[in-house]
Amino acid sequence: MSETIQIEQIFPSLTWRIRQQAMYPEKEITDMELADDFEGTHFGLYFNHELTAVVSLFVKDGIAQFRKMAVLPSKQGNGLGKLLLKYVIDYCNQQPVQLLWCNARTSAIGFYTKIGFVTEGVPYQRNQLEYIKMQLIF
Numbered sequence: 001m002s003e004t005i006q007i008e009q010i011f012p013s014l015t016w017r018i019r020q021q022a023m024y025p026e027k028e029i030t031d032m033e034l035a036d037d038f039e040g041t042h043f044g045l046y047f048n049h050e051l052t053a054v055v056s057l058f059v060k061d062g063i064a065q066f067r068k069m070a071v072l073p074s075k076q077g078n079g080l081g082k083l084l085l086k087y088v089i090d091y092c093n094q095q096p097v098q099l100l101w102c103n104a105r106t107s108a109i110g111f112y113t114k115i116g117f118v119t120e121g122v123p124y125q126r127n128q129l130e131y132i133k134m135q136l137i138f
């Protein structure tokens with residue numbers, strides 16, 4: 001049977017389970033909501049009709065930030081994160097967006113670099129994790 005991949009905009013709360021499993025397995029799903037979730041645009045990748053990867057985009061004054069890029073642990077390393085982020089880049093290309101950025105976990109720098117993002121500034125710590133700002137200029 002052939003594999004199917006579909007990407008679409010999703011309701012904010014649908015992101016929470018994937019965020020929790022991929023990024024915060026030690027936390028509760030009820031902790032996954034962002035205060036501004038309802039101001040964002042949320043994208044979900046369905047692999048064989050199962051929601052498998054999510055990312056949330058917040059655009060203001062031509063600057064876009066994506067947050068909580070997450071792929072289900074059992075499906076990581078199969079190119080799905082790259083497909084989803086490229087979709088978001090295409091979406092930004094259709095908007096008046098000059099810059100797309102994120103606070104990247106330094107453990108994921110290689111992932112973002114392969115898609116064309118560059119680091120900006122120096123790494124910093126938050127909640128026992130190390131992050132660095134990464135950006136893509138359009």
Ligand SMILES: CC(C)(COP(=O)(O)OP(=O)(O)OC[C@H]1O[C@@H](n2cnc3c(N)ncnc32)[C@H](O)[C@@H]1OP(=O)(O)O)[C@@H](O)C(=O)NCCC(=O)NCCS
Pocket residue numbers: 022023068069070071072075076077078079080081082083103104105107108109110111112114
């Ligand atoms: C980071 C994450 C989103 C990447 O998604 P993914 O589907 O696993 O990655 P892909 O399979 O699309 O990888 C695309 C490329 O990036 C590389 N890559 C993926 N994760 C990487 C990492 N953490 N470090 C370095 N390179 C990485 C892959 O090897 C692949 O390289 P290739 O194109 O040469 O084959 C996903 O692994 C994840 O959810 N991790 C846990 C949560 C997390 O860290 N989120 C990011 C927070 S900023």
